[in-house]
Amino acid sequence: MKTLKQLSQEINKCVLCGTCRSVCPTFGVVQREPASARGKVALCDAYLNKEIGISEGFIKHMNECVQCMACYAACPNDVNVPDIILAARAEIAKEKGMPFVKSFILENILDSERLMPAAMKFASRLQGLLFKGVPEESGLHRRFPLPLIDERRLVPPLAERFFMDVVADSSAFSTAPTGHPTKGWVGQTTRPRVGFFAGCLINYMLPNIGEASLKVLEKAGASVVVPLDQLCCGMPALGMGDVETAKVLALKNLEAFEKYELDYITTACATCSDGLKRRFKELLSYEGEDVQRRVDKFSSKVRDITELLVNDFGFRISDFGFYKSQISNLKSQIVTYHDPCHLRRGQGIADEPRELIEMSGAKLKEMSHPCRCCGLGGSFNITNYDFSMEINRSKAEDIKNTGADIVATACPGCMIQIKDGLHQLGADTKVVHVVELLADNIDSR
Ligand code: SF4
Ligand code: SF4
Numbered sequence: 001m002k003t004l005k006q007l008s009q010e011i012n013k014c015v016l017c018g019t020c021r022s023v024c025p026t027f028g029v030v031q032r033e034p035a036s037a038r039g040k041v042a043l044c045d046a047y048l049n050k051e052i053g054i055s056e057g058f059i060k061h062m063n064e065c066v067q068c069m070a071c072y073a074a075c076p077n078d079v080n081v082p083d084i085i086l087a088a089r090a091e092i093a094k095e096k097g098m099p100f101v102k103s104f105i106l107e108n109i110l111d112s113e114r115l116m117p118a119a120m121k122f123a124s125r126l127q128g129l130l131f132k133g134v135p136e137e138s139g140l141h142r143r144f145p146l147p148l149i150d151e152r153r154l155v156p157p158l159a160e161r162f163f164m165d166v167v168a169d170s171s172a173f174s175t176a177p178t179g180h181p182t183k184g185w186v187g188q189t190t191r192p193r194v195g196f197f198a199g200c201l202i203n204y205m206l207p208n209i210g211e212a213s214l215k216v217l218e219k220a221g222a223s224v225v226v227p228l229d230q231l232c233c234g235m236p237a238l239g240m241g242d243v244e245t246a247k248v249l250a251l252k253n254l255e256a257f258e259k260y261e262l263d264y265i266t267t268a269c270a271t272c273s274d275g276l277k278r279r280f281k282e283l284l285s286y287e288g289e290d291v292q293r294r295v296d297k298f299s300s301k302v303r304d305i306t307e308l309l310v311n312d313f314g315f316r317i318s319d320f321g322f323y324k325s326q327i328s329n330l331k332s333q334i335v336t337y338h339d340p341c342h343l344r345r346g347q348g349i350a351d352e353p354r355e356l357i358e359m360s361g362a363k364l365k366e367m368s369h370p371c372r373c374c375g376l377g378g379s380f381n382i383t384n385y386d387f388s389m390e391i392n393r394s395k396a397e398d399i400k401n402t403g404a405d406i407v408a409t410a411c412p413g414c415m416i417q418i419k420d421g422l423h424q425l426g427a428d429t430k431v432v433h434v435v436e437l438l439a440d441n442i443d444s445r
Helices: 005-012 025-030 037-048 056-063 070-074 081-096 100-109 115-130 163-169 200-204 207-219 235-239 243-257 270-283 289-300 305-312 341-347 351-359 385-402 412-425 434-443
Strands: 131-134 139-142 182-184 193-197 223-227 264-267 302-304 334-337 406-409 430-433
Touching: 005 037, 005 081, 025 385, 037 056, 037 081, 056 081, 070 081, 070 341, 081 235, 139 412, 163 200, 163 207, 193 207, 193 243, 200 207, 200 412, 207 223, 207 305, 207 434, 235 243, 235 270, 243 270, 243 289, 264 270, 264 305, 270 289, 270 302, 270 341, 270 412, 289 302, 302 305, 305 351, 305 434, 334 351, 334 385, 351 406, 351 434, 385 412, 406 412, 406 434, 412 430, 430 434
Parallel strands: 193 223, 193 264, 264 302, 334 406, 406 430
Antiparallel strands: 131 139, 182 223
16 A cells, blocks of 8 residues: 555645535535545645644544545546545554554454454344344344444344354355365366355345355356455455554455465455455555465456456346246336445446346336445444435435335445435335345245
């Protein structure tokens, strides 16, 4: 990862034209220059020129960014503002340290294959005491005042069984004879060998998406491996400025997957696929030639699941062995699609999930601004809840205005944020992952 100083040329490319202001969601809400992409570039320039230091104001402004990349996409000079902001957050973490709770979680729990699941299991046992269920919404509301949890926030419950436990216990998977903690394909196969990366939200909160992914991948002809020693992708740590933890996690995940001769590595989380494909290479770029060769090989195999199914597998509805009109339990349903920022702008993937929705038999109806950010922004939603939900409001209204029965997307983080926004708007639109639409059809045979 480049430091802020190493990005000074990038900063100097900014001609202060202001084009980015019109697309920046944080500026759209508060209408203050430091909240805009241009304002943050100017602040970083002033910091590098020693005109300002790392003040409370500087920290606040650098944290007011959802990393949506809309500024980068709109900038006529290709100024990579999101990376400048990430580098500024790393500078802040280095200079000022991180709050104790954040650094304890990032440094001691997140990168441990034993402690992280144990901590989440402990939290899942406590959640009944701390939260109460919201009928018909598969979400929770807090019972008591809790730090970082606004009383309006709809919190997704931790799963009764985590995805990795479901996979580990599944009789559908054989134990690898290699001695590695893995479930899935082993030995000779002529089918494409695919390693599945779950990511934290699928593992701990939405295991149904992981199960739907495995079902669809196998139906599409893949032999799937799920390395059980995989960890968090590290993007939450990177977003908070903890580059060292993100590096450790990238290396450990590299080791977990490179034990197998895989053709592809895939995930159903847009943030994870963007991280595995793009950020791992940046994080490990100064770790020596051997690591660079390994990470290049790893990243070249990474595909978002929507991309893998459509572009690499040429997935077609006929792969199910029946015609759309005959099978789909979705044919009377209208589905609208939300573009996750890390999929559309991070990886240039927009058509593939739409093609999969149409294959599911549902009718796709576009919202007015499908690629407008949902406001999640990693930990931005936790530290700036009102701000985040203000950004989300226009997304929720846009979805509601389509009259769609279902909103599909390709990122579990966006799903959680959108569900909260729709709940606050009083809309009952169902929120699903694209692969769930396909898996539903497999079920309906
Ligand atoms: S659009 Fe690009 S050049 Fe123009 S102000 Fe924003 S970052 Fe600077
Ligand atoms: S990444 Fe998004 S929120 Fe952050 S400065 Fe750019 S447009 Fe604004």
